[in-house]
Amino acid sequence: MEENLEILFDAQAIEQKVAELAGRISQDYAGKDLVLICILKGAAIFAADLSRHLTIPVTLDFVHLSSYGSAMVSSRTVTVKKDIDIDIRGKQVLLVDGIIDTGNTVTFLIERCRERGSAGIKVVTLLDKHSRRTAAVPVDYRGFEIPDVFVVGYGMDCREKYRNLPYIAVLKNDFDTDRGGSMP
Ligand code: IMP
Ligand code: MG
Numbered sequence: 001m002e003e004n005l006e007i008l009f010d011a012q013a014i015e016q017k018v019a020e021l022a023g024r025i026s027q028d029y030a031g032k033d034l035v036l037i038c039i040l041k042g043a044a045i046f047a048a049d050l051s052r053h054l055t056i057p058v059t060l061d062f063v064h065l066s067s068y069g070s071a072m073v074s075s076r077t078v079t080v081k082k083d084i085d086i087d088i089r090g091k092q093v094l095l096v097d098g099i100i101d102t103g104n105t106v107t108f109l110i111e112r113c114r115e116r117g118s119a120g121i122k123v124v125t126l127l128d129k130h131s132r133r134t135a136a137v138p139v140d141y142r143g144f145e146i147p148d149v150f151v152v153g154y155g156m157d158c159r160e161k162y163r164n165l166p167y168i169a170v171l172k173n174d175f176d177t178d179r180g181g182s183m184p
Helices: 011-028 044-053 104-115
Strands: 005-009 034-040 058-068 077-082 092-100 120-128 141-145 168-171
Touching: 005 011, 011 044, 011 120, 011 141, 034 044, 034 104, 044 058, 044 092, 058 104, 077 104, 092 104, 104 120
Parallel strands: 034 058, 034 092, 092 120, 120 141
Antiparallel strands: 005 168, 058 077
16 A cells, blocks of 8 residues: 555445445435436445445436635536436435535535426435535535545545545645545
8 A cells, every 4th residue: 555545444444334324325215216416536436336235226327527716715616527417307316425525516516406406405425524614515424524634545536546446545745635626
């Protein structure tokens, strides 16, 4: 392992948490049609694992967003690189994020789902950096709350590296992490 990485959650801890979240979601949405919307690229691996643990039928869609401006400012501009394809009018939607930081991205997406006439919108995130929140986000399912550290692995990157790590690690001694730059 690279010396600048310090494991925060190993593969087993992640697997356990994903199964637990999926159990709760399957229970809560029993008998309903659920659309999972995965926020690329960071949530890709989480969404893949989470969806395979669900015991209810789901439809899967993906969005890819870009965010510009300072990470500290809640009004960062979000642009859509790949939009929602599925017709979500009247449907229950669950937004799947890998990490919620300021909350800006997911807030944008909640609004977009509302505009498209979704009947209900909930949010699941594996990681929650709650102390960095600038926008009030209703997080319905939270894997782990983490402090204000920069993490990589299990989908999360630093300049597109480390996404394939099976664990989540804190990236140390990197003064140019990309949380304010081009996202997922
Ligand atoms: P926000 O909630 O709009 O501020 O942005 C969340 C996005 O920023 C996430 O989906 C990640 O792509 C990225 N991000 C924030 N914190 C981290 C981190 O610690 N590691 C990797 N990506 C991060
Ligand atoms: Mg990134």
